[in-house]
Ligand code: FES
């Protein structure tokens with residue numbers, strides 16, 4: 001008999017210490033109910049990266065995004081205040097801003113022409129005279145929380161989210177090399193795996209580096225690779241070294257320099273890879289139970305002049321190659337999760353503390369969603385509904401462009 005959603009959640013015991021713990025089941029990477037619950041309890045409740053601060057500097061500049069199926073628009077208003085709204089017209093729910101990014105003086109819904117100012121106030125509602133009990137001041141765009149961390153802009157769809165700096169702690173003080181880096185290129189990758197496979201792979205404490213990334217292995221001091229877990233973040237660090245000149249692939253050493261590599265993760269899906277003068281960010285977005293998209297932004301400290309441009313291009317190429325190596329193993333793992341031979345696995349105590357931390361956070365967020373549903377008297381079995389409806393909705397969600405369209 002198929003398990004209820006709560007029974008499925010109960011299969012992961014978050015109370016066991018790392019040395020005794022078993023991983024979340026492979027089924028969690030395939031189950032449409034899980035994807036639906038994650039939308040609500042994870043992506044719909046966590047700070048989500050939506051774009052770069054430099055895209056939102058001038059008054060009237062905006063970007064749009066899709067967070068957990070919710071259209072949002074982020075805009076710098078006339079007074080310089082950064083604002084974010086549900087990008088849903090209060091008249092008949094059309095998407096108000098349909099461009100991925102740009103600059104505007106007001107937000108005009110193309111359906112029937114309602115206009116909102118950059119602070120979200122309804123300014124004009126054509127041919128609405130005579131409508132009783134209708135007040136413009138009650139029909140502005142609904143705001144959502146927006147905050148920045150250096151070059152990154154985040155929004156949160158929750159009603160009273162924790163301040164971003166609390167969630168990020170202690171990453172901002174540990175990653176003090178962000179200032180001065182400039183965005184150079186964006187790339188996007190679609191993977192045939194659940195988004196959590198990508199996160200697990202990212203958080204495995206360098207466990208796969210030697211076997212999957214030979215060029216990166218040449219520059220990391222693997223024996224000194226460290227992982228720290230905080231409340232909603234983790235930080236992996238490794239001292240760098242100059243690879244042996246006869247190392248098979250020394251390409252990474254030319255563009256991954258300095259003394260330390262920093263690999264920071266913010267629950268659930270934002271990652272920062274920082275070296276001296278070089279950085280890339282990864283955002284992984286679900287596209288259904290067994291697909292995801294990884295959005296990567298590349299930054300370097302100097303991007304002017306032919307030499308800097310050549311360095312940037314080489315750096316992006318090295319990042320691209322590493323990404324393709326990860327794609328291969330992630331898609332393998334997803335296929336394995338579909339095998340009847342696999343249920344759960346164990347964690348390396350030495351390497352995989354951050355994977356365990358991620359699974360515990362995920363489990364806690366999903367449990368909170370179930371409790372929230374119970375409190376609202378939604379039958380537990382109905383959250384989320386198994387079967388056709390859930391799967392169909394998931395596919396529908398995946399067809400819509402997910403997050404940052406503004407690249
Ligand atoms: S739906 Fe926006 S004006 Fe009608």
Ligand SMILES: [Fe+2]
Nearest residue numbers: 201212213326
């Ligand atoms: Fe990797």
